[in-house]
Amino acid sequence: MSASVISLKTKENFSQDLVIQQPPNGISLQGSIRVPGDKSISHRALMLGAIAHGETEIQGLLLGEDPRSTASCFQAMGANISELNTNLVKVQGIGLGNLQEPVDVLNAGNSGTTLRLMLGILASHPGRFFTVTGDSSLRSRPMSRVVKPLQQMGADIWGRKGGSLAPLAVQGKSLQPIHYHSPIASAQVKSCVLLAGLMAEGKTTVTEPALSRDHSERMLRAFGAKLSTDPQTNSVTITGGAQLYGQKVVVPGDISSAAFWLVAGAIVPGSELVIENVGVNPTRTGILEALEMMGADITKENEREVAGEPVADLRVRHSRLQSCVIAGDIIPRLIDEIPILAVAAVFAEGKTVIKDAAELRVKESDRIAVMVKQLNQMGAKVTELDDGMEITGGTTLTGTDVDSYTDHRIAMSLAIAALNAEGKTSIHRAEAASISYPDFTATLENICG
Numbered sequence: 001m002s003a004s005v006i007s008l009k010t011k012e013n014f015s016q017d018l019v020i021q022q023p024p025n026g027i028s029l030q031g032s033i034r035v036p037g038d039k040s041i042s043h044r045a046l047m048l049g050a051i052a053h054g055e056t057e058i059q060g061l062l063l064g065e066d067p068r069s070t071a072s073c074f075q076a077m078g079a080n081i082s083e084l085n086t087n088l089v090k091v092q093g094i095g096l097g098n099l100q101e102p103v104d105v106l107n108a109g110n111s112g113t114t115l116r117l118m119l120g121i122l123a124s125h126p127g128r129f130f131t132v133t134g135d136s137s138l139r140s141r142p143m144s145r146v147v148k149p150l151q152q153m154g155a156d157i158w159g160r161k162g163g164s165l166a167p168l169a170v171q172g173k174s175l176q177p178i179h180y181h182s183p184i185a186s187a188q189v190k191s192c193v194l195l196a197g198l199m200a201e202g203k204t205t206v207t208e209p210a211l212s213r214d215h216s217e218r219m220l221r222a223f224g225a226k227l228s229t230d231p232q233t234n235s236v237t238i239t240g241g242a243q244l245y246g247q248k249v250v251v252p253g254d255i256s257s258a259a260f261w262l263v264a265g266a267i268v269p270g271s272e273l274v275i276e277n278v279g280v281n282p283t284r285t286g287i288l289e290a291l292e293m294m295g296a297d298i299t300k301e302n303e304r305e306v307a308g309e310p311v312a313d314l315r316v317r318h319s320r321l322q323s324c325v326i327a328g329d330i331i332p333r334l335i336d337e338i339p340i341l342a343v344a345a346v347f348a349e350g351k352t353v354i355k356d357a358a359e360l361r362v363k364e365s366d367r368i369a370v371m372v373k374q375l376n377q378m379g380a381k382v383t384e385l386d387d388g389m390e391i392t393g394g395t396t397l398t399g400t401d402v403d404s405y406t407d408h409r410i411a412m413s414l415a416i417a418a419l420n421a422e423g424k425t426s427i428h429r430a431e432a433a434s435i436s437y438p439d440f441t442a443t444l445e446n447i448c449g
């Protein structure tokens, strides 16, 4: 059955249409799935491995385009990174402060995490000059959120619009420690400042309005950094000067990728899926809480800790979903899952409200505008808010032509919506999924078959 349900069409310009054709008697999804490695942890393992002393071994690295961008930037600055694969990647670190000046522009591709975290490392490399850029999406995303605190630490950074847009030029310097009160809950901002603080003399503190993902804190500590946290104030302090030492990192499956199957299993009648080996760090599990609020049938099995990160298998069964309100401190803990949560809300009874999520407008695409437009095109009832959306559930979706806007999470969210849409849906530029999930279509075929 799968061959007729899902097909890929490659166009002359090499972009791909993912075509999903609803069979007359519907589909149900069954099986056990492994999702690729966590994107956030993969970036951090490559970066810390590159600037640590000695060898870092990474198991389960995500082979998506984004970590590849990180690897190639750090290779260009002297780190020796073995061929990327999921079994074992070896990084020969060159020690803190020893990155070489690259002879060409560093290209972070589509990856905000690569560019923003790397800026903290580059700005604190005295005497070296760096230029950094990215693809057209990344060149339009705000960089002032990291450039400002780095400038407060004494960094020299130049770029378009007063240094707020890439391409950026960085003259590395010795930086001063600061206490930075970030106006946004952003792990990229927090991590950038902490990485810059690694080489500043004294204590650098970041306080954020709500807790964002804490993978940097966990991994920096494991590599030997001196770090303390104050959960009361959402603050983290790093003391500069400590050396980092290569470690063994085991990357768990990415809960942001698992989220597509959790929602698929919850909304497609008759489905039951097990997603194995998923990272369930509490700073990332907002998606589980939101789906639980909606009445989804999800159980955590085989909970364990692997290399400093909590991991579990997640079982999801189809169930009737209810609307809910998603707002406030939970937002940073499910920020990347809002497009797929919007799909869940389309199939829930009542009006779901998503607020306090204006950050979505500056992701790989404007995820509020794009999801509202694409879901409405399929027949959903979604209203755009400045900082989110209102979704009236219970409408029937009809397959049509939709577009990913080259945003990986939009492409995959629309594919899951298409599983419950009548007729045929064509998702244009679906190859964007390879940023974080190169095997997405193959897995989709497997569980439909």
Ligand code: S3P
Pocket: 039, 040, 041, 113, 185, 186, 187, 188, 189, 191, 212, 213, 335, 336, 359
């Ligand atoms: C990430 C942090 C989040 C998230 C992004 C990955 C990270 O961004 O949306 O996909 O790895 O630090 P912000 O820090 O901008 O919230």
